[in-house]
Amino acid sequence: MSEPEKRIALLIDADNAPSSKIDDILVEVAAFGVANVRRAYGDWKNPRLKGWESVLHEFAIRPIQQFAYSKGKNASDMAMVVDAMDLLYARNLDGFAIVSSDADFTPLVMRILTDGLKVYGFGQQKTPLAFVNACSKFIYLEALGNAPAEAAEPAASAAPASSEPVSSEPASSEPTGSESAESPAAPITPRTANELRGDTRLLNLLRGAVDAVADEQGWALLSAVGNQIANRASFDSRNYGYRKLSDLIAATGLFEVKRAGKASAVRALPRKGARDET
Template structure:
């Protein structure tokens, strides 16, 4: 019997998310399950929300009206948090997808994770790191719907020197390879991906690479062995990395 599809609540902070990217965000969410709850929060009286109107109807997203009760305060954030907790306690969902570039949602993400549900985040590249790192997986919207390793825009592949200079990324990959490796240090790439996902929010597309294997090849710190469809990875001895 086929495993039932995961039920996902898609909650959009429309004040801090581009309407032009909602189609690719929905396609990405569909990789994880069915977004059977779709809500977008904002002050729909505001002219700034005009770009969202056609998207709401086209993608069956329910608009949730929030007036700005006081200057400088975002009532939409509070409404999203309240709805997320109500949906969580209803117990009928497997995951949440939050579309925002606002770090104020970090405590909400951490609370949802403690209940054993996954949280997929989508936002702009300027999204603060606490929110990015809190999510099960966070993907920059600039990386969605663009050719992999593009030579223009924000999806351009980071070069090996830049990748190796990212100590967090290097340590995360090395820890994952070590944890998944056999006695000779070889680890199945799929197991490495799972280990990385357990450590922190991670998506190779945020670095300009379509797949984890492409990123592993580019960083030049690991030996790669391909046996048909199976890809094995192990850490290179120090000093033998590729030159950039």
């Protein structure tokens, strides 16, 4: 007997999300479960949300009207949080999908996680890392529906490791008059080997996951590595410009990847300066 489909509440901060990506978002949500709750929040009298009108009907998304009571304040955020808590207390859901590039939803994500529900985040690359890392899984909208361009040739030497992950995060996630949520964004291009090697957080995540499930020869099934990563952090290889985890791992130049029957296996290469004991 098959397990029942997971029930997901899709909550959209229309003020901070482009309507052009909703089809791709629904495809991703369908991989986690069925979006039986679909709501989009905003002041629908605002011309900035004009692009959402046809999308709401086409994808059966319920618009939640929220007037801007104070200039410069986003009342839609508060309405979305209140609804999320009501849905959480009803206890008839298995997870939430939150579409926004606003870090103000970080406390909400953390609260939902304490009840054992998954939170899948979707936002633009400008989304602050606090919100990205809080989610069970976060996918940049620029990584959806676009085939990544070819990666540059790996450099011969690695860049010096940094203590912070590479991020294109701006100082503020709030849209300005010249930059709305509907502004087109360039697709994510694959990061080079130097950029990947310079991302200390990423390398620690990959190495730690491989080490945790490796056999005596150091080989780890790629599927097991993926599960380890999913349990440790919010992660999606497409956020780095690679469709598959195996492609991302290979692009670092720090791991060996091979086929193991119908599956793939990965092993960390000896670190520079370390003796190869194989």
